[in-house]
Amino acid sequence: MTLLILGLTTFLGVHSTRIFADGFRNAQVAKLGLNGWKAVYSIVSIAGLMLIVYGYATARMTPVVIWSPPLWSRHVAALLTVAAFVLLAAAYVPGTRIKRVVGHPMVAGVKVWAFAHLIANGTLADIVLFGSFLAWAILDYASARRRDRTAGPEYARGSRTRDLSALIVGLAAWAAFAFWLHVWLIGVPPFGG
Structure with a gap:
């Protein structure tokens, strides 16, 4: 369950920047460029998704x-x-x-x-x-x-x-x-x- 929660926090966290940290997002876009921000965003999203998939599969083994x-x-x-x-x-x-x-x-x-x-x-x-x-x-x-x-x-x-x-x-x-x-x-x- 820990990996599932970590994955959700990572994946949904990065997807929440427009909700809770729009200023941070805008600063990163200004610093990295739009494509640079999208690259970081994508890498973090993929890592979070992998943790969700693995964590959920593990949690389902002992429901x-x-x-x-x-x-x-x-x-x-x-x-x-x-x-x-x-x-x-x-x-x-x-x-x-x-x-x-x-x-x-x-x-x-x-x-x-x-x-x-x-x-x-x-x-x-x-x-x-x-x-x-x-x-x-x-x-x-x-x-x-x-x-x-x-x-x-x-x-x-x-x-x-x-x-x-x-x-x-x-x-x-x-x-x-x-x-x-x-x-x-x-x-x-x-x-x-």
Whole structure:
């Protein structure tokens, strides 16, 4: 559990600089240049992610069960993760109306993904992992929306075609992950088995 917590602190810590230390971030960008800052940010993120993966895998070997989720929670989680994948896709498909309405669809998608996993999993490691991501995403989304109100960004009006593209990409990514990649990467079939 220690490695999981260290990984979460590292990964979410570096991803929280815009929330808690925007001045520090701006100073580092000025000192290192944008690409230099992105390089440091990426290296720290990868190190944190590796610790999360290893720490979570280790913690799952001796699970501490806090609660046993009811069967219906898996079905709700599956539906919620569909929405999460569509939001993630909308973050990268330029000019979606989804982005115009949501503002920060990737962070919103992380919130939905983390919540879905919290209701469908009941071990201490699950609660620490997904609870941390949910708390971070809530804080990050609120911080980003505050910055938006100050800066007043203008999102493209978007079109139905762009939204449809985000929907198709999101659904395809969800299906690939739900039916193949989740069990291959995580070792757990999302639909039981």
